[in-house]
Amino acid sequence: MPNILALLECLQRHTTRTTLRRWSRIIPAILAMSGRITMLGISRWCGKGGSYRTIQRFFASSLPWAVLFWVFFKEHIFCSKETYILAGDEVVVSKAGEKSYGIDRFFSSLYEKPILGLSFFTLSLVSVEKRKAFPISVEQIIKPKEDKVKKVAEKPKSSKNELNTETIKKKGGRPKGSRTKDKKEVNLTPDFLRIRCMVQDLLKKISKFLPLTYLVLDGYFGNNKAVVMARQLGLHLIC
Structure with a gap:
């Protein structure tokens, strides 16, 4: 060793x-x-x-883990002849108990169901030639505390006549009078805002030394919001 x-x-x-x-x-x-x-x-x-x-x-x-990861990568791993792309993914670690910070129920692809544990989102620099990923930024995912649910009065039981009535079906297709919306103007969810902040902080550290072109995310981010987020960062999305 x-x-x-x-x-x-x-x-x-x-x-x-x-x-x-x-x-x-x-x-x-x-x-x-x-x-x-x-x-x-x-x-x-x-x-x-x-x-x-x-x-x-x-x-x-x-x-300062983000700085330490980058300095170590630049000193011992970086190769100027190789091409690097930025990849991000979420990882869930199972954990019992109640005192661990951020412990909650997260969906695990290995168990194919939500499990009790900790969740982390990781950004890695991937070498295209070596086909290896090097973690460069890690952030724990904390679910926001849900507001207390107010007690809702029980609805009265429906009569037999109401159950037999046919429900009104909505017509398919585009609603009458609707206008085309600008796809570039979207409201990003907290998940997208968190990822955008992580990528922005990383690009500030490495853009002068290692300019990046592509951001790779999994199928969950295969939508217009992810594309808009990537373009706001000056990157192209691979999903």
């Missing part, structure tokens, strides 16, 4: 020496572990200098 501390030297300007030493113990432990990764499990694999309390201090600290 290469010297982890030597690879992390490029991050010294953006973090402390103590954080780098903790990384040099935590990263080999995570690479050696199998199965679910927890702070207790990491401390057992770290050996000397990686006590459980040290691991807790590390994960309790605030770090």
Whole structure:
């Protein structure tokens, strides 16, 4: 295994020496572990200098992860001869309990149903030649708190005569008198606004060094709103 501390030297300007030493113990432990990764499990694999309390201090600290990802990518991974595109996707991690920040029910494609866990949206730079993705920005998805539902008075039971009446069907096709709307003027949902903010922040960091042309998203974003969002960012959407 290469010297982890030597690879992390490029991050010294953006973090402390103590954080780098903790990384040099935590990263080999995570690479050696199998199965679910927890702070207790990491401390057992770290050996000397990686006590459980040290691991807790590390994960309790605030770090500029977006900057660190980009600096590491530019220093050790970037190749000027390769073509890169930006890809985004959501990942759901199952988790039990009630105290984890942002825990809620999210749809998991692996289980094909909503599960209790945490959800993250990740932006990655994908090398077209190597066919590899390198995470560059990660943000946790927090569902907004729903307003308390007001109690609605029960509707009176319908009579037999009302049940037998035929329901009025709406005519198909375009409503009479409607006008053509400008497809470029759309109201973006909170999901699109969050993704647009993430991409904007990333482009500010890397656009001068690595100009991007394409944004890749999954089928959920195969609609006009996603196209408008991508064009607002100066990118072309691949979906």
